[in-house]
Amino acid sequence: MSFIEEKNSCKKSVLLLMGSHRSHKNTAFVADKIKMALTDQDLDVTYVDVNKLDIKHCTDCGFCHRHYGECVFKDDMTELYRLMKASDHVIVLSPVYMNTITSRLKVIVDRCQMIFICDFVHKRPFVDVARKGKGILVSIGGPRGYKDQFYGNELTMDLIFKNLRLPLAMHKTFAATDHVSLWDRNSEVEGIVEEIVGEVIGIEA
Numbered sequence: 001m002s003f004i005e006e007k008n009s010c011k012k013s014v015l016l017l018m019g020s021h022r023s024h025k026n027t028a029f030v031a032d033k034i035k036m037a038l039t040d041q042d043l044d045v046t047y048v049d050v051n052k053l054d055i056k057h058c059t060d061c062g063f064c065h066r067h068y069g070e071c072v073f074k075d076d077m078t079e080l081y082r083l084m085k086a087s088d089h090v091i092v093l094s095p096v097y098m099n100t101i102t103s104r105l106k107v108i109v110d111r112c113q114m115i116f117i118c119d120f121v122h123k124r125p126f127v128d129v130a131r132k133g134k135g136i137l138v139s140i141g142g143p144r145g146y147k148d149q150f151y152g153n154e155l156t157m158d159l160i161f162k163n164l165r166l167p168l169a170m171h172k173t174f175a176a177t178d179h180v181s182l183w184d185r186n187s188e189v190e191g192i193v194e195e196i197v198g199e200v201i202g203i204e205a
């Protein structure tokens with residue numbers, strides 16, 4: 001598919017979903033570092049930039065109630081469903097926009113209603129319930145930390161990770177990009193990337 005930037009041929013797979021509406025700023029900077037670090041560990045990383053996706057909004061049409069594991073729309077979400085199901089781990093990175101995830105990510109999240117409906121209506125999970133992977137979330141905010149700055153991101157993404165049977169194992173946050181960009185905070189970024197890699201490798205152990 002055209003939006004998939006890279007696919008290596010290593011053993012375990014990670015879907016890395018870069019949720020900023022800017023393809024080359026703070027969120028992408030961290031996502032690139034994670035991709036490099038995981039690839040160095042012999043993991044097969046698929047990097048998806050939300051800006052390259054053409055995905056329609058869920059219209060609550062009910063098609064997925066009548067057709068197990070299928071959405072009425074055949075767009076880039078079809079490949080994303082496949083990746084969410086097939087990848088061993090999923091890492092989502094999102095800036096905070098108005099106290100929650102970005103709207104491009106939210107469109108993807110809403111389309112995951114089809115996955116929920118597999119459980120709720122069809123009583124047949126979309127994913128392998130015995131999968132052993134984890135979900136990891138990275139959130140980035142502009143102002144210096146304030147109360148509940150990253151809470152909306154976690155609340156929304158936790159729901160999706162539950163539907164995917166990938167429990168949220170780690171939520172890492174960066175505040176204050178309005179003041180200092182992440183490419184000028186290399187040791188902080190490297191530290192968090194190391195923790196994320198440790199978490200993924202730990203899952204494998």
Ligand SMILES: Cc1cc2nc3c(=O)[nH]c(=O)nc-3n(C[C@H](O)[C@H](O)[C@H](O)COP(=O)(O)O)c2cc1C
Nearest residue numbers: 020022025026027095096097098099141142143177
């Ligand atoms: C529409 C919009 C809404 C935002 N709302 C918030 C917010 O509610 N809380 C926050 O901490 N940062 C907020 N920000 C700041 C971004 O999270 C911050 O600039 C972040 O670095 C953007 O990620 P990027 O650099 O990868 O594009 C907002 C930015 C935009 C453009």
